[in-house]
Amino acid sequence: MTLDRAGRGYYRILDISQSEVQRSKLHSMGLLISKVISVKQPATNGMVLLAVDASRMGLSSSVAKSIVVEPICSRFSVACPKEEEGNAGKERHRRKNSKHRSGR
């Protein structure tokens, strides 16, 4: 589903390649594939309010439409394991991508 159709709850980003906003900006704001985000205010013909790590950000509906997400849990869930889900996303990341160290 796309982010503009997401209700309140937690989601994992699956794809941002169709975003009209330059992806590098989304990356630098913390929005990248497999990141777990929380929708605080769903889009209702307007912006979506998201929590990404410690940041709150508003995405215009056209940006939200271009971001594909999968739900992790909704606000109606008995318990939403925010930290665990967040870490699970990070763990997947860690496995998937390269490690880095300072110094060349």
Place this chain on the structure above:
Amino acid sequence: MLAKSAIEEKTLNIALAGNPNVGKTAIFNALTGSHQRVGNWPGVTVEKKEGFLLHSGTKLAIIDLPGIYGLNAYSMDERVSRDYLAHQRPDLTLSIVDSTNLERNLYLSLQLMEMGQNVLLTLNMQDELDAKGITIDAAGLSSFLGIPVVMVSALKRFGIDELKDRILEKCAGNGFPEGLSFEDSRIEKALGAIEKLLSENTEIEEMNYRWLAIKLLEKDPEYQLLLDNARPYLKAAVNEIIADIDRIFGDSAVAIAQARYSIIEEIMGRFVKQARKSDDLTDRVDRILTNKWLGIPIFFFFMWLTFQLTFVVGNFFLEMIDEGFGLLADTVTQGLSGNLPDLFVSFLADGVIGGVGGVMVFLPNIFFLFLAIGVLEASGYMSRAAFVMDRLMNAIGLHGKSFIPMILGFGCTVPAVMATRTLESRKDRLITMLVSPFMSCSARLPIYLTFTAVFFSKNQGTIIFSIYIIGIAVAILMSRLFKSTILKGESSPFVMELPPYRVPNPRELLRYSGQKAMVFLKRAGTIIFLVIILVWALAALPAGVEYASHESYAGMIGSALTPLIRPMGFDQWETGVALLMGGLAKEVVVGSFATLLGDGRLEAGLSEFFTPLSAYAFMIFTLLYMPCVAVFGTIWREAGAKWAFFTMAYTTGLAFVVSTAIFQIGRFFTG
């Protein structure tokens, strides 16, 4: 490496770089002793600012840059920062980060290191860490990154002296770092291959080839242009390497971004400990303030509250100052009449005291208006207002982000026009610039306060509020018109950060509104004073004519303008002169009336000139007609002469049409 003696001889350029709203300007102020504007919303700083500091015998030039999230520039303010960092090469770059949001902020810090900047990591907002249950191992982080890390709180002035010392140490120290390496051999191999190709190609200007290689792998369009001008084989070879990485990782740009976040995750895991505290308060408040149904009414309620504060509390002090000026005018007139030439007494009583004093009495209202705006800015509500207005703005083809410059316009249109630099799309920027003058600025407040006191004394607050609402409505309608005619185009997509709510610092608030009040006083002593003297001279000359008569120059000019303004219900020549002078500075409208009508006759004179209907039409005309010269100059600088003249022409034309319609239709109903 710089020798100490070399440091002492030259001025070191220290750039402040960081995400928006991390406190760069607060650190700039703390370092330089300046009082630049700070606020709790992204985009306060839109142009480069420079200040100086002398520390241990070394002169430091501190450069405050607009906030950026990464080194890809999309809007004008971002370009200012990126270009400075890329082309000016400061001696040291303070990478300023919000300690409470390291995960997002470090992304830019890593890019600065990749770029080869001499970086000193500055962890700001240290005072908020305890409240959020966060602890940071600064020494470990410093050792991991290979750069100094200093923890500061610009707000509490904590760690600033240490920061100054570390700046000098770093400048005298080990020079620019090598930059970070990605451990994944496939990415490193690709970067190495691109670097080699670039360094061997003489057509690519000598620069940081590793940085250029990273940007090419990130598919940054501006850097890809460099390849277009190079030999075809180079472009083909680089594209082949990028394609290889795409095949491995799906997308080379994503691979680079994720590689950076892997470093950040490692940092977060090793050097940052966070108790499980979520920002429940911000979420709870947001649930109400950004609510789909309540958001817009709450915004208008806050606006109404702002004007009530400005009006009710401000008027209490206004009356005291007014009485003081009245007493002064009486004393001057009685004391000097007969002793000095009548012309000079008239100059002092009618011109200086009547005209300038007539404007200065509104100082308390200006102070309280900016105090209220300051609360909105410092609390974090500003971005929320843009968020809730987005739906409304969408309907006209703009978006919520355009609303922030408009809100700033309630204070002054000049910063509002400047704030449009944060908008990525040129068309959106132009439209926002063209309609910003309709957001009623503080300079128009004296006009409304004077006219409502005379004609609408029982519901002054409501009438003034209605004028502000009309300003917003006209701005929205005109935006829609521009969007569907001369500036056609889809609304640009955008992402906007909403800062955490913060309790405004009373000292900062008082300083901010005090500064604005001082600006108003300075204007009263300079441009307003000069224009009032001009009005007085026009009313008193040529020699021998009765003061402020039809035969005076002012009378002649005003009489020539009267046929043009008569359809709006303005029959007196004084009105034409006041409106003409108001083009220089809006405060002068009231001052001109006061000067032309003579000391103490302002209210009585206005009662003769206007009816409640024509008074309302007059206030609407002053709301909508041409912005002052300062705004004209700013639009000229930001968008060019064509748009500056266009703004003057269309706003005045529109003001004429709307005011005429109000007066003529109103007259039909009121007889």
